[in-house]
Amino acid sequence: MTYIPPIADQKFLLDHIVKLDQLNGHQGFAGTSPDLVDAILAGVGELAAGVFAPLNRTGDQIGAKWSPEGVTMPPGFREGYRAYVEGGWGTLAAPQEFGGQGLPLSLATVVMEDLGSANMGFSLVAMLSAGAVEALPEHGSAELNALWLPKIVSGEWPATMNLTEPQAGSDVGALKTRAVRQADGSYRIKGQKIFITYGDHDLAENIVHLVLARTPDAPEGTKGISLFLVPKFRLGADGAPAESNDVRPASIEHKMGIHASPTCVMAYGDNDDCVGWIVGEENGGMRGMFTMMNNARLNVGLQGVSIAERATQAAVAYASERIQGTRAGAASRDPVRIIEHADVRRMLLRMKALTQAARALAYYAAGQTDRASRGDGAAKARIDLLTPLVKAYGTDVGEEVASLGVQVHGGMGYIEETGAAQHYRDVRISRIYEGTNGIQAADLVGRKIGLEGGHTLASLFADIRRDSAGEAVLRDLVDACEAIASRLQSASADDRMAASYPFLTMLSVATCGWLMLLQRRVAEGDEGDPNFLAMKRAAAAFYLEQIVHEAMGLQAAAAAPADILYSVNEEMFAT
Amino acid sequence: MTYIPPIADQKFLLDHIVKLDQLNGHQGFAGTSPDLVDAILAGVGELAAGVFAPLNRTGDQIGAKWSPEGVTMPPGFREGYRAYVEGGWGTLAAPQEFGGQGLPLSLATVVMEDLGSANMGFSLVAMLSAGAVEALPEHGSAELNALWLPKIVSGEWPATMNLTEPQAGSDVGALKTRAVRQADGSYRIKGQKIFITYGDHDLAENIVHLVLARTPDAPEGTKGISLFLVPKFRLGADGAPAESNDVRPASIEHKMGIHASPTCVMAYGDNDDCVGWIVGEENGGMRGMFTMMNNARLNVGLQGVSIAERATQAAVAYASERIQGTRAGAASRDPVRIIEHADVRRMLLRMKALTQAARALAYYAAGQTDRASRGDGAAKARIDLLTPLVKAYGTDVGEEVASLGVQVHGGMGYIEETGAAQHYRDVRISRIYEGTNGIQAADLVGRKIGLEGGHTLASLFADIRRDSAGEAVLRDLVDACEAIASRLQSASADDRMAASYPFLTMLSVATCGWLMLLQRRVAEGDEGDPNFLAMKRAAAAFYLEQIVHEAMGLQAAAAAPADILYSVNEEMFAT
The missing domain is CATH 1.10.540.10 (Acyl-CoA dehydrogenase/oxidase, N-terminal domain)
Incomplete structure (x- = not known):
């Protein structure tokens, strides 16, 4: 633990x-x-x-x-x-x-x-x-x-993000919370938000909500959304929290995991006394929201890495202690620690390889974000391309590794006391919030692969190819990704969306394969802890030899048109 | 719900x-x-x-x-x-x-x-x-x-299976519960069992425990295990439950799911007054246990199907009602039910295809069991071969489909009220109990592929090939399975075990692909509900065109020797 x-x-x-x-x-x-x-x-x-x-x-x-x-x-x-x-x-x-x-x-x-x-x-x-x-x-x-x-x-006044309403989840443009401008330039806010993480708590003397809402004459959809800063307490003359701002948590959700995190239904302006201040221009709220969302997407992808790391540590520790069974084919009939069993090692090495690969992707993205924030246009384009990969692949890895963590623990993994089950329950939300992974895939094929007329993606492929001489499978995967992307750019919207998720996985694995390859080359030197370097080489080899190959198996799915999906209707699905 | x-x-x-x-x-x-x-x-x-x-x-x-x-x-x-x-x-x-x-x-x-x-x-x-x-x-x-x-x-007196002890999980031969023969031919039982499903409850007037234990002079390991019938209440002269039999649930586990099922620590003979009767011969308990276990393995595989079915129904119902977002590329900007979105359909069709395939495998296995129980030797060999596939692949499908079910529900899937989360938590145990799926894979490569000198497996390949003319990918998968199996039969124990899980998945998908193909042929006729037949054809096509292809991606893993796993040790894993 x-x-x-x-x-x-x-x-x-x-x-x-x-x-x-x-x-x-x-x-x-x-x-x-x-x-x-x-x-x-x-x-x-x-x-x-x-x-x-x-x-x-x-x-x-x-x-x-x-x-x-x-x-x-x-x-x-x-x-x-x-x-x-x-x-x-x-x-x-x-x-x-x-x-x-x-x-x-x-x-x-x-x-x-x-x-x-x-x-x-x-x-x-x-x-x-x-x-x-x-x-x-x-x-x-x-x-x-x-x-x-x-x-x-x-951190004295933590902030929140308020997007979702019952009818406006993935489709944020459907939100209805109202903001009416007052003579002093502030706004009166009224409406209900759901799924608000840390919408209320007793950790701090104030909470600063960033709330999406519409002014009365705003256009429909995302073009009519404005962003407001709405505190839990308004400030007194001394700048300290003073008056309550008519913001209230109406309830919290009973969730499968992350029980410590209060997921609130928030009521704004029940008594018509909720004041907010606009952030940016009226009807320009999506820009601020995208800044927050892109940051949050990278951080949610990182949550997949976080839980993968923790689950791996727990599994390695358990497998290094738990004694059970003799090793297949061994001369000795003495029972061994389960880390000696080949299939347990396969699970552990897979956990290490996936975790290191997803971490490499997330850190690489952070580095690109740093460069982009200082005006590097190529880095900006690349981070835009990679954001859906970091979020979706990072959290897919989080779930798979947490599940392997439960499995390594055997029956004990299903007992809550071990902690493996909590990681599995906690990480599951990460594939959903901040845009479901399906939304990430749609973002990738709908907008990101066409950035700069396709140049952004082509430049990623070029970088991977430049570094992957002799890595036949990785090059095959890059070729496959390029062929699919080229087809998708001129495909119908349905065909693009049908292929989106398998393509996202393939492109993520190709990018992670590249980053693992770069690391393996460094780890072939002798600078650093020999145990760490040996594990890095093994994790990279496992990733490049097995996981990259697995991603090739998604080619058929990423190449399949949407026909088969629309060959069946709701009544057929219900049989 | x-x-x-x-x-x-x-x-x-x-x-x-x-x-x-x-x-x-x-x-x-x-x-x-x-x-x-x-x-x-x-x-x-x-x-x-x-x-x-x-x-x-x-x-x-x-x-x-x-x-x-x-x-x-x-x-x-x-x-x-x-x-x-x-x-x-x-x-x-x-x-x-x-x-x-x-x-x-x-x-x-x-x-x-x-x-x-x-x-x-x-x-x-x-x-x-x-x-x-x-x-x-x-x-x-x-x-x-x-x-x-x-x-x-x-059903008046439900039965239980008592194998596991703290030091004897996958390695049942390590159990220590004692059974001492009495003058009247009965035995005194003393010991502690853990993870006993329905070890105690108030549903019935008696409970009949089938308990593995050792007699005092029994040989070590599985050769010294005997099976006993140990009731909660001994019977009176009238055949009705009368006297308490010194059997007690010491506690129950706090688990991630299946909360309704009491998972008990059972104490037998705390007061030296627990009577049991032998089932079969002394030291011959493994035979009876295997009968129970093989039955239970098929039924646990079926649990994967059960939850996959339920999760799919819930997801289809939710996706048919929940309105969110416009359909990509559609002329209308009206929001649609999410079942209209291609990636949601991909998830739903995948759920249907996996569920139907795993059900087909489980039912086929039940039919072979019926034939085997009536003396059909070929059916007996085939069911022995297929049992680890039904158990492991059925439950792997259960987890994947339940996870997709959560995903289709979006944020609501993480809220317990929807029920999707319960399916996900419940089904997770099925990959663990009745022999972890890793144990199933070890059984497959350790014993089952060599049955009848390899003839059992060869005959399955022959059946699939006979029926799969024109199905190039399925035939490729069978060829790949055959090549791997042939290599594994002469490989070292480590190499066999390292390849076991990916090979189990490949062989399961090949078998399921075959069964889906057979069904598609029937569904090409017009006998039955047209909606059902259309879905069957779509599910079979999706399985054969996408999922079979995915399994080909496991070839590298199933062909990889164990070297890479043993290139790293416990200290390296801990870095």
């Missing part, structure tokens, strides 16, 4: 995939010495392992509790959150003018990964604020940002 | 895959008219939908409760169980001399499927008794069977 931060792999990725040395102190990033990077990795690891991880089971068993007075967090969470705020862990990548440290997002990625591994339900409070910290500087007015951002950055 | 028994597909399989007409009234089976078969399908469907299904959520939310006095089942379960017993649903395939109806197991398979779909946690009480009803007539003495079997067959 303990958690050990995977510092060696994180450091390896920061050095060789993110290439942090290119970022530190350049392009307006604050400077960091290698010592400072090490201190950050060690420090957040300590917070995660020492404070967040011990609260993981409490969070699951007790969970967040709702009452008419609001949401109460499980015991220990207030103290845990205070440690997070006091350590300044939310400030790393925030702008220095708002109290942030101005460091690359790649470093903040380590923070989110560790906290997510330690306690996914708890870490969401930090994740949501990170989205606001990206969106407000870009879209909010100077006055608004001066008033609110420093407290969001510090 | 409703459940509709899939009678059309069940009937189709009984007719065209089981070929029930060859069994009814022949070879010692009781005769059934088509009307009687229809009545059985309708009757058990009514019990499942009307009585078991409404208790599914109660079972999950309230669950079985332990106290020092024993286990209390959730409200409604006593009445539900009474309906099952009074309907005689446990008696179908039992021998007529013990109060059974002497019908083919293939018909009892429908009963187990429906009850498992309706309420998996509840259906286990029936499943466990079925194992005893197979084992006792074959291995128990006439006297013992006369006394106990009729009440087990009727």
Whole structure:
């Protein structure tokens, strides 16, 4: 049940995939010495392992509790959150003018990964604020940002994202919450939101909601959506939370997992006294929302990595202790630890390979985001292309690895006390929220493969090909992806959507295969812990020899037109 | 949340895959008219939908409760169980001399499927008794069977299987429970068992435990295991339960799912007053256990089908109602039901195809079991070969389909009220109990592919090839399976085990592809409901064109030697 931060792999990725040395102190990033990077990795690891991880089971068993007075967090969470705020862990990548440290997002990625591994339900409070910290500087007015951002950055006033309504889930344009402009430039907000993560809690003295709503004469659909900052408490003259703002959690959901995370139904303006301030222009709310959403999508993909890491650690530990059965074909009839059995090792190595590959993709994306934020157009295009892959493939990996983790534990994996079951239940939401993985696949084939007239995708293929001489299967997979993408660009919308998910998986595996190959080459040197390097080589080999090959099996699905799907109707499905 | 028994597909399989007409009234089976078969399908469907299904959520939310006095089942379960017993649903395939109806197991398979779909946690009480009803007539003495079997067959005294102990899970030979012979021929039993499904409950006036134990001078390992019948209450002179038999549930487990099913730690003979009667010979207990286990493995594979069916029904219903988003590329901007979106249809059709394929495999296996039980040696060999496939592939499908079911529901899938999450949690145990799926894979490559010097497997390949002219991908998959099997037969134990799981999946898909192909040919005719036939053709086409192709992607894994797994050690895994 303990958690050990995977510092060696994180450091390896920061050095060789993110290439942090290119970022530190350049392009307006604050400077960091290698010592400072090490201190950050060690420090957040300590917070995660020492404070967040011990609260993981409490969070699951007790969970967040709702009452008419609001949401109460499980015991220990207030103290845990205070440690997070006091350590300044939310400030790393925030702008220095708002109290942030101005460091690359790649470093903040380590923070989110560790906290997510330690306690996914708890870490969401930090994740949501990170989205606001990206969106407000870009879209909010100077006055608004001066008033609110420093407290969001510090973590004293955590932020939330309010998009979903009962009729508006994946289709956010269907939302109905109203915002009416007042004489003083503020707005009155009225409406109901659902699935609001950390919509209410008792961790902090204020909560800053970022709420999508429509002004009375707004056009239909996404073109008529505006973004508002709506606090739980309005501020007094001294800048401290004072008056209640007519915002109320109406209930919380009873979910399969992440019980610590209060998923709220939020009621805004029941008494017509809910004030909000606009972020950006009227009807321009989608831009701010996309900033938040893209940040959140990368962080949700990272949650898949977080749980995969934790589940793998637990499985390795269990398999190294549990004694059961003799090894097939061995001379000795003495029972062995189950890590000695080939099929258990296959599961463990698969877990390692998938986790390392998904982490490499997420960290690579963070590095590209850092470059994009400093004006690198090619990096911007690439991160736009990769965002759906990070989110969908990262969380698909999270579920598969958590399931393997249960399996390695055998019967004990199904018993809640072990913790393997909680990882499996917790991670399942990650394939759904922040745009289901199907939505990610639609985004990939509907918009991303055509970016820059197809150049963005072609340049990714070119990079992979350049580095993969002699890797026949990886090259085959890239060829297959290119052929499918070329067909999809001129295919009907139905055919594109029918192929979207298998194609997303193929392209993700090709990209991860490339990143694992690059790492294997580094690991063939002898710089670093020999055990770590040996595992890196084995994980890369397993990924390239087996998982890349598996993805080739998806070719038929990615090449199949939609005909077969529409050959059956609802009545036939019901037989 | 409703459940509709899939009678059309069940009937189709009984007719065209089981070929029930060859069994009814022949070879010692009781005769059934088509009307009687229809009545059985309708009757058990009514019990499942009307009585078991409404208790599914109660079972999950309230669950079985332990106290020092024993286990209390959730409200409604006593009445539900009474309906099952009074309907005689446990008696179908039992021998007529013990109060059974002497019908083919293939018909009892429908009963187990429906009850498992309706309420998996509840259906286990029936499943466990079925194992005893197979084992006792074959291995128990006439006297013992006369006394106990009729009440087990009727369901009045449900049976359990007691194998596992803390140190003896997959390695059953390590068990320590003791049995000491008394002057009257009975035995005193003493020991502790864990993970005992329905080890205690308040559904019936007695419980009949079948317990593996060792006599004092027994040899080590599985060769020294004997099987005992150990009731909860000993019988009085009138044959009714009288005296307590010093059997006690010490606790129950807190599990991820199947909360209705009490998973007990059982204490036998704490007061040295636990009496058991031997089933078969001393040290011959493994034979009886294998009979029970093989039956249970087929039924657990069927649980995967049960939950896949239920999850698919729920997803189809939700997707047919939930309105969200416009259809990509459509002229109309009106939002549509999500079943109109291509990627949602892909998920639904995949669910249908996997469910129908796994059902076909399970029913085919039941038909072969019926033939084997009447002396058909080829059928016996084939069912031995297929048992690990039914168990492992059936439950792998169960998990995948239940996960897709959650996904189709989007955010609602993660909320417990929908029911999709319960299916996902419930079905997860099926890949673990009755021999983990890894154990099934080891059984396949360790024992089953070599049956009859390889002839059993060769004859399956020959059957598939005979029927698959023109099906290039299926033939490729059979060729690939044959090549791998041939290599594995002479490979080292490590290499065999390393390849076992991917090979099991490939062989399962090849077999299912064959059964789907046979069904597609029938469905190309026009006999039956046109909607059902259209879905059958689409499901078969999807399976043959996409899923069979996917399995080809496992070739590299199934061909890889174990070297890579043993290139890393425990210390490396921990980095």
